[in-house]
Structures are given as C-alpha cells and as structure tokens.
Amino acid sequence: MASDVSKLSDPLDRVLSVEIARVTERAAVAAAMLRGRGDERAADQAAVDAMRRELQAMAIDGTVVVGEGERDDAPMLYVGERLGLGGPEVDLALDPLEGTTICAKSLPNALTVIAVAARGSLLVVPDVYMEKIAIGPGYAEGIVGLDRTPRQNIEALARAKGVPVDRITACILDRPRHAKLIEDIRATGAAIRLIGDGDVAGVIHTTDPESTGIDIYMGIGGAPEGVLAAAAIRCTGGQIQGRLQLNTGEKRNRADKLGLTDPERIYKLSDMVRGEVIFAASGVTDGNLLDGVRFYASRTVTHSLVMDSRNGTLRDMRTRHLTSTASDS
C-alpha cells in the first residue's frame, strides 16, 4: 500500500488511531506492575515486550524510526525493526517507558508513548541530546526560539500571554547542565518546575497550562524524545524547536550518516514531523495530565490520550481491562 499522507485517511487508518491506544495501554499495564520496585530495567523490558507484542498484531507495515536504540544494543524495538501483520506503510516513533527511573521510584509522570506517521515523515535522529524549547497553542509563530536568550524568550511569552513575567512557569529537567539556564530564568522573575525525568511529558504539559501550570519547556534532553514530543505538538498545536547537541566528532558522524549535516541547525516542528501523525500516550504513574494505571480485583484501568493531527481530535480515554486479560499480554 502506498505511504502518502492521503492514504492515511482511508477507513483502515481511522481504525488505527483508536487501535494504537491499545499499544500504549498494554505497555503501561506491564510497566505499572513493576512500579516502585527500584528495577528500571525490568520495568522497561516489560513495557518493551508488551508494546512489541501489540504492534506485531496490528494491521500495519511499520518501521521503527525512533526506538530503543541501534539494532546491536536493542534486541527489540530497535531502529529499523519492521513490525505488524502488513498494511499501510508507517513510521513508528516509540518509547515503551518514558521515565524508567520515575517508574522504578513510583514518582509522577511516567508514560508509554508512540507516534505513527506515513513512512518518511518523521525526522530520524541519532540517540544524542537535543536542546529544546516548546510552548502550547495560541501564540504567533516564532515568538520564542532557540536563537534567543532565555530572558528574551520568557519576556516574549509573558507579553504574548498578557501576564507579568512572574506568572510564567518554565519546566526544566533537573540536571547540572542546566545550572546557567535555571539561573537566567530565575533572574527574570519567572518560576521553574524542575522535573527529575520525562521531558516528553514536560513538553506536552505546555499544551494545557491551565491544567499543568507549565507555560514553556526549555533545556536539553534526548533527541528521540524531542521527535516524540514534536509529534504530540503537531496534534495539539503549539511550537517546538530542537537543536542536536553534536559536541564530538563521533556524534557529528552519526548525525551525518542520517543526513543531518549541519550541527548548528535548529529543527522546527515541520522539520521533525513532516506530515500527519497519530500520537498516543498512557499514564504509568499519576501525572499532571494522565492518571497512572489503577489495579482493582476484577479490572485494571488505564488513562490515555490519543491525538490525531488529521482531524484535530484529542481523545481522553479511560479503558477498563478485565484483570484476566490486562496482564496476560
């Protein structure tokens, strides 16, 4: 089947946008069974196994473009792996457990995440760091950017939002590399929500500041997570920019091989996601936008967001799984 965007509106693909929730739900249940056990690897492996099993059973011809790593390092869900029973040719960007440490410590905002797009429409990035900036919908294009200082960005956002700077909250990963960024933002008077992990959630939180209290995401995290976050922003509206952190020859070579030849390039949303996309995330632990998995005697309940850029839908889904089927995947 052809992979152009128009084919993504056929009936089979409409089913896909709901079916994809099953993939993140099953991964979330598997990871949640290992919440708070202090074993990051086990939780991640459980999520990987569940996600892979569900993807294998779908009527797609999927290729992992953002996954668990290179083929040699990742036996499953590696970049380039083909998944599915056959059907529309799609790119898969996934993170079976975004926030492995969060899950192992049972802290907020661990997610399972996937984005599905027509083949060739997602930016393929090396597994390096990416500097990111993101804001939610409703602002003029380009009011913030990686080519500006933190102060310029915070002040521009406050002006656009019509509030004083001290009403703005930025979300940043709590890392030593962000010491200067944090200092610069605090100097403006803005507040900072420091998160231990999980910058896909951090970016998504900017799309609903009234619920999450987060207006802007800034800082350096994983490049694969940047593409996943961009897929979500493509569905919700909003803006994101990313710049790969190619500070060694080896990293520049890896980027070069993927055709990313300019180490200074700022990637915009339209560079990272070049077409329509379906994005799904399920909560593993409780968070600002998604509840974690709830286990009861007879059922397990998952909470997911499924977004589809083709029709601008955002489904906020709670799914009950009979206990006998929720954990047997």
Ligand SMILES: O=P(O)(O)OC[C@H]1O[C@](O)(COP(=O)(O)O)[C@@H](O)[C@@H]1O
């Ligand atoms: O922990 P680092 O090296 O600063 O990397 C940041 C990246 O790690 C995460 O916090 C969590 O990633 P994992 O789920 O792979 O542990 C990402 O959200 C973020 O992009």
